[in-house]
Amino acid sequence: MPSPRTAAPAPDTATDVVRWAAFSCVLVPLVLLWYGSSLVGAAGTALGLAAATAACRALLRRSEHGAALLRAAQGAPSATRGRRHRGGTGTRGGGRRPGGSTPVG
Structure with missing residues (x-):
């Protein structure tokens, strides 16, 4: 059983998206032609989809x-790493607040 640190790398989702978009650049014009659209209209659709795919990629x-x-x-060592620093006033939490347990009605 692999430890959490040696888990499998994440899949390349950008490549998957581009592959599906390229597939649609071919499929959509074919479907348009099948249903009687003009060749020029299908070609224009293919060019538009290809341009959108390239921009998204x-x-x-x-x-x-x-x-x-x-x-x-984030992986690089920082000058303040390992130190506890609280900046500004009012960063200390806790304490009692007046009327904290009184229900609002």
């Missing part, structure tokens, strides 16, 4: 790259 890759950079930055 670029945004997904950019997002993945940003997330990887964030994970790398």
